[in-house]
Amino acid sequence: MPSDPSPAQNSFGEPPRDTQSFLIIRDNLVWLFGHCLICKQDHGTYDIAHILPRHDAERYLSYHKAGLLPGSLNKLGHTINLLPLCRTFHGLLGRASPRLIVVPKDVQFFINGETADYHKRQQAIDNGLDCPKRTIPDASEYNGGFRFYYFADKPPYEPLRSHLIDHSGEVRTGACPTALIINAGRGRPDPSAGDVTAVDKEVEREGTPSEAGGSGDFQEGAGSEGAAPPRKRLKRSGRMTCDAGRQWLPYTSSPLLLLLSRLLPAFLLFSLAGRTVADTYDETLRLQPLSGQFLLASFNFRSHGPIQAFNKQMFQLFPRSLGQILQYTHTRELHLRFALGRWDSELWGAQPDDGQNAGGTGVELWAWVEADDDVEAEARWTSLNNALSGLFCASLNFIDSTRTIRPVMSFSPTGDYPTTNTSRLFLLHGTLPKEPVCTENLTPFLKLLPCKGKFGISTLLDGHKLFDASFQSMSIDVRPICSQETGECDVEIQQNIDMVLDIARSLQRKDSPVPRPRDQHELICDTTKPYGSTEYCFPLDNSFDLPWSLSDLFGKSITGRCPFAVRPDTEVAHVCVAAPRERMIGLVNGDDVIQNTLEDGRRCYTLRDNEPFDVFLPKQEPPTNPQRQEPLLYAERSFTGHGQEHGGVKTVLRNPSETDSIEVVYLESLPWFMKPYLHTLKAQLLPPPPWDADKHAGKVISELYYRPALDRERGTQLEAKIVVPPDSIVIMTYDFEKAVLRYTEYPPDANRGFDVASAIITIPPHRRRSDGKFVPATSIRTTSLLLSLPTPDFSMPYNVIIFTSTIMALAFGSIFNLLVRRFVAVDEVQRMDLKGKIKGLLGKLSKRKVE
Amino acid sequence: MDRRCILVIAAGVLLRLVLFTAFPSLPTTLAQRVEVSTPVTSYKRLQEGVYLYTHGVSPYDGGVFHQAPLLLSLFSILPSSAIVTNILYVLADLFSAISLVKIASSGVATATPQHISPRKGNSWPPWATAAAFLFNPFSIATCIARPTIVFTNCIVLHAIAAAVQGRRAPAFVSLAMASYLSLYPILLFPSLLLLTYDCSRANPKPSIQAFSAVTTVLFSTVLIIYFKLSHLLTGSWEFVASTYGVHLLLPDLTPNVGLWWYFFIEMFDSFRAFFLCLFQLHLLIYVPGICLRLRKQPLFALITLVGISSIFKSYPAVGDTGLYLSLLALYNHIFPTMRYTFFLTAAILYATFLGPAFYYLWVYAGSGNANFFYAITLVWSIVNALIVADALYAVLRDEHETERPELIGKDVVQI
Incomplete structure (x- = not known):
């Protein structure tokens, strides 16, 4: 940026001395002292609010470098970066929530300006010239007026409220419009630090617009390569404001929000693909x-x-x-x-x-x-x-x-x-x-x-x-x-x-x-x-x-x-x-x-x-008969059997239609500790078909996909394509075994049991045979099941370790005792224990007596 | 084989056939008993495996089937009728009984080249040994419940029968098959080697080193052939982890009569691997000690190892105990020297009757908890361990008495 009135590098936050009266005149405020731009009331005293905060010089410089600010705004203390506000609204201007923003009403003006500027620069590059500096509309060039918006989670307290409701939101000011747009996008309520810096980085990258066209990031989506500089910049403001619209709730009448959400996303999309379609909801x-x-x-x-x-x-x-x-x-x-x-x-x-x-x-x-x-x-x-x-x-x-x-x-x-x-x-x-x-x-x-x-x-x-x-x-x-x-x-x-x-x-x-x-x-x-x-x-x-x-x-x-x-x-x-x-x-x-x-x-x-x-x-008598649409299929699933060792699953599928048979896909996802035996899977048709029942059993399930469970690695997956003939019932059963788990694998309420997920029955889209009506894809889910597993005693780990180890030690000890020691007759050895000693003594005594 | 043997065997076979036909629901009921069927032998799981195999799903890519591929292919080519399967199991028991008769007839139990028992005259005739197997309630229940342990037992008995006749190749081909089917028979290799060596009639006898080297090569070659065959049949090596990994790592904690399941339910996760190694090593550690100490009677060393692995293996069932008790009947001549016969008999009956009752209280009635059944498995294990130890004592005493016949009938102590 060679020929730029370079922004002052230090101590540029302080406004000049006679600023107050200047602002009053600039913004056409009636009373000479203490007047606020928003509430238009005389407070006796007023503040001078910085649109771009004066303590954040670094960011200001980066905006400036990216060409987002007009050349005239060469220091933060410049009058076009200032607004005369009463103390209340001054506090709200830079806050997260509640929050006050002032933005131009005619956003299209800026869009047009950007487009024209972009084409101008593009042309210059095409003609082999240096990329000219981006021009930004000044306050003097824009005369579309401004509006203010107030965002809050809850209604404002009373004095504020009357100001907000009494006024149409119209504001007239000579402040810099682009600075106001940037301000509107700044300081979101939950700024994730990474996001903010990312935005700033984007801005910095734009500092050299001539390079931007070459970056692959900008190529895609727009349809016109090289549209990067304006798009980037507009994207920024558009996204931020869009987010603002989503994250704060409007208290003032909703057209304000609507305007904001409609206009600024339009900004975004315009820059994207030249379309003016926003998200629809x-x-x-x-x-x-x-x-x-x-x-x-x-x-x-x-x-x-x-x-x-x-x-x-x-x-x-x-x-x-x-x-x-x-x-x-x-x-x-x-x-x-x-x-x-x-x-x-x-x-x-x-x-x-x-x-x-x-x-x-x-x-x-x-x-x-x-x-x-x-x-x-x-x-x-x-x-x-x-x-x-x-x-x-x-x-x-x-x-x-x-x-x-x-x-x-x-x-x-x-x-x-x-x-x-x-x-x-x-x-x-x-x-x-x-x-x-x-x-x-x-x-x-x-x-x-x-x-x-x-x-x-x-x-x-x-x-x-x-x-x-x-x-x-x-x-x-x-x-x-x-x-x-x-x-x-x-x-x-x-x-x-x-x-x-x-x-x-x-x-x-x-x-x-x-x-x-x-x-x-x-x-x-x-x-x-x-x-x-x-x-x-x-x-x-x-x-x-x-x-x-x-x-x-x-x-x-x-x-x-x-x-x-x-x-x-x-x-x-x-x-x-x-x-x-x-x-x-x-x-x-x-x-x-x-x-x-x-x-x-x-x-x-x-x-x-x-x-x-x-x-x-109102109460209506006699009662009306609500419309009830007959489901394509009734499905129920339950457990059979008793005890915590084995069990069975029984699924009943009923086709209520009297004319059409229906083909369904039955999917079950079972936990690994429920081990089904696929060879026990049987499908029974009621009423039984006229021909041999065994032959037909194979026909009820026309296709089967089965993936067995692996302990602690994956569950069972069972998918079956079943044809249910008209006005009949298919009963599908299979047996399963319940595994015993490690005691750490049980939930805290182990005796409640484990839930088994619902079976999913999908009816693919088809054309009904009887009346040719198209039936869209339908899915039905059964209820989930509660599987009770045998439980160990959770208080026992130490006892079990001790008991089992004792048995093993006993077996080991007695066998190795036999293996390593040799036999001798009792009388060949002096027993060294107490009993032996007593016996020895008694023996000696008896010997003496005999003598 | 005399007429009595044939009669006894025929009666045993008939009993099984009658039980199969007169009580058609008995096989299903017994097959679901945790005492009889374990996750690695269960007939229902075998059926599931065969079903998946014949429908193109690899049964080894699942947590239900943990049995060897050759068994799987055997059952997949069998016609799926219950009668054929039942007859197959009865035939397996028949062959087991014949093998037992052969072992008993050989007289190795009482007289080996290094040792001749002084109580030789007391031993039962072969038909009694066959009867001890065929009419053992544990064996009957196991046959009716149709776990695959029946085949392992049959093959182990066949290996022993071949070994006592000094036929090395059939013995070790069979032992390799038994190890292939259920892993733990591999522990019997050293004692079977000694038994075969002692009974071998080769002349001149090779040195024990040369004999064992050739046998080891034979054994491993046969094992490799079995594995390669399985690989060809299933098309992948998945079966190794799913079959032997389950024996070694115990992922399935279904209750059984052994000591492992509750121990590893309650074990802290950080110590699980350590105790798994410890439990497996514990089984291994008996092999050298028993083989060395009972060098004079390798058949008894083998029987003792069968007994020990029936207590301490990862998925034991009453079928293992049945095999051990039947084999122990070969040594009936030493029963008089056993010390706690009455106590042990009473305790094993106690555990047999209370086990199912306590299991019912825990799993079905809900009026007991897991500790009830666990306590019974403790009793069962300790009784079996004491039987093994007491029989070992009796045999060692017997051996000692050949050295010092003057001590017969006198009290002895061990120092």
Whole structure:
């Protein structure tokens, strides 16, 4: 940087003497003394705030070197680096949280400026000239106005609040706009030191723009090589602000945040690929009454953004913590499930989303990891588990080789891999059936959401309610999806929570936290029973539909919409109630909520900013009949036998369809200490087929993949392709033996038993033969099983060592005693022990007597 | 072989056949008893191995099957009918009984080139020895439960029968097979060598050094052939770790009548390797001492080693004890010099009846814990060890009395 007004190297922090009056005039403040730029009130005194802090000269120099600051800002004490603020806001300007930032309203101005400047310089390089210095718009060139934003975890205290609400956020100032943008990106609430230095290093690298074009780092993704200098710089501000948007919660009206999140990511993407598409985010809540006064609440959160940005670690709505883990471990597709409870398919019918979002009891994880060979895949899988374990506060690090399987038939990738060689993708699957899923797993789950459970439908997700449900399942799926037309790929993250609430139980919880039987006058008796009398009541369930509202069931209503979950052109349905058409639905407040009744009777609502949303369904008599979708297959699995030595497993698969047979893949992952005997595996068909039963037994299981367990190294994997004929039952049984473990291998509650992971039944996508209807891939999971093993006495180690060693010493001693000693007659030897001596004495005495 | 022998053997075979046919569920029930079947001999595991082998899965890449590949291929070519298998096991017992008759008929138990027992006249006729094997409840239970130890025992007995006839090649080919099948018979090599040498009728007799060198070469060559054959059959060396590694390292801690399982359940992880080495060395250490001290009676040295390994090997079963007790019947002439016969008989009955009961209390009823069964295995082991020691005492006393016939019937002490 030769012809630069070089910044002063030392003692440049102090502003000149008459700065105060200068700033008042510059920023058009009315009162001469004590006026603040933000609250526009006279405090009697005011501070002069440095936009780039004066104590951090080093960083200032690096920004300057990178050409991010206009030449006029040649020292930190320069007036364009100063803002007149009252004491309150001065304190907030440099803080992490709560935090005040002031940014230009017209970001496009800077984008255009950068583009023009970039082309100018590119042209100069093309013409063989030296790369000219980057030009940065000055305060005098920009006249688009400024806005201020206030970020905080909680509402501000009163005086501050009135300032924030009374003002539109408009600010007029003559301060340096780029310095303000940099300031907005600085000092994030949890700055990981490495990250900050990395950013600074990037800035330093940019110091020589002519070199930057050659660096391979900049080539990829942009489509136009050499676009590095502006991209780099914009990426920086874009990413930081984007992160700011994700990590702080807006208190002031959400358009502020929206603006920030929309404009500055646009910055980022513009610089990336010339596209103006940002990450898109949708969230929907589907409420569906189920038979037996249950309610299924399905929360779905889905966001996707370009894969190039993801690969460059420029995360917008994708959670950075998860994204970095996936990149570090080369995980291309991730599926993580937390589940509790049992889905009662007899009562509730098929699982939502064809069971694709449900997991087995506990934690289930499967992923496609890209690697050169098996060993590398295994290592990456282990580090993935360890990292996710920390992220989700779950014991995922206990998924070791004994709990990992490599399914062959059950899973196939759901993402698109146009460029990846699929032979380099390794599928690994692990389960932790014993893991108690609880609120410590929910909190990190919510943190991955853009609105973090503070806005939108996720405000309903409260640990107390979620884990009180009869069934609940949380899932996270990350996969690449590619557009068929353009071939462009996105990374999609889908988070899902399904919960089945017992409406009566939830309502009772609201009335009294302690469960107690219903009062007699609340009971509805079945008077049709001939044996009924006035004395006895036969309670009649389901005589009417219970009245409920969201706030009854969840303890609160939805607090406005998540500002990311909007589409510029269409109204998005955020909440849908899939109640039967005849069921009445009302809104607690707000008639202006957009309501849509779809063809299938679903009623959908769009949330509004900052407006709480609550829906209520009044008592309805006679009760409506909730839609119940017949599952494709009913599956049950149980243990047979008694004792802690041997046992058996019995799986019952029932095909309810009267016309179509169904082909399923049955997968079991058994722990190594449960040793199945495959030769005892039998599949029985009920009703028995007309021809010879033995012949048919082979046909029920058409394909079998079996990998036997190795002690302490890996578990058993059993995959079977089974055909269940229409309206019949397949009973599959096999025997197993229970191993005895070392006493250190038992868990603390050894006599409770060991959990055996759910069997996974996958129905591949197929076309139904009878009506030609397409059936998507469906999966069903059985419940987990509790296996009790024989236990040793845990208090015995020393005793056992001593007893056994004594026996061995005894045997050794007596045998070697015989081997090494020789026989003599008793009377040939004087016995030297006490008995011998006494005998000898007696002998002598008797001899004397005889004499 | 006289008429009585044939009668006894026929009765023994008939008894087994009757038990197999009259109680069809008995084999399955007994096969699941931990006292009879161990992880390295269990018939159910053999079936699993054969099933996996015939369906193209390597049974050695799993934690269930730990038996030798030749046995696996034998069973995979057999028709999978229960009758054929049962007959095979009965035949194995039949051959064992014939071998015992041969050993008893040879008279090596009472008279060897270096030693002639003064109680020679007291010994039982061969049919009684065969009866002691065929009607031994431990042998019967073992035959009905069909663990593969039956074959090992049959081959060991055949090796001894060949050795007492001085036929070296069959003896050591058999011993190599027995060692190949279940590892521990390799401990019998030195004593069998001495026995074969003593009984060899070669003229002139080679020196013991030359004889043992040739025998060792023969033995190892045959072993190598067995291993190579197994390698050819399974296509990999995986079976070595899965078969012999299990005997040596004890990964499967299923209860049995031995001392190892509970010891290594309760053992601290840091000492596990040390005690594994110690337990294996403990078995090895008896071999030189017994072979040297009982040089005059190598058959008894061999029997004592069978007895010791039936107590201290890693996966013992009652079948091993059955073999030892049957072999001990060859030395019935020294029973009068044993000191604790009544006590030992009572104690072995005590352990036999209480063992299953305590196991039931622990594993099924849940009213006892593992210590119940452990205590019984301690009693069982100590009783067996005392039988071995007492028989050893009796034989040594007998030997001593040939040197000093004046001490017959008098009290002796050891100094």
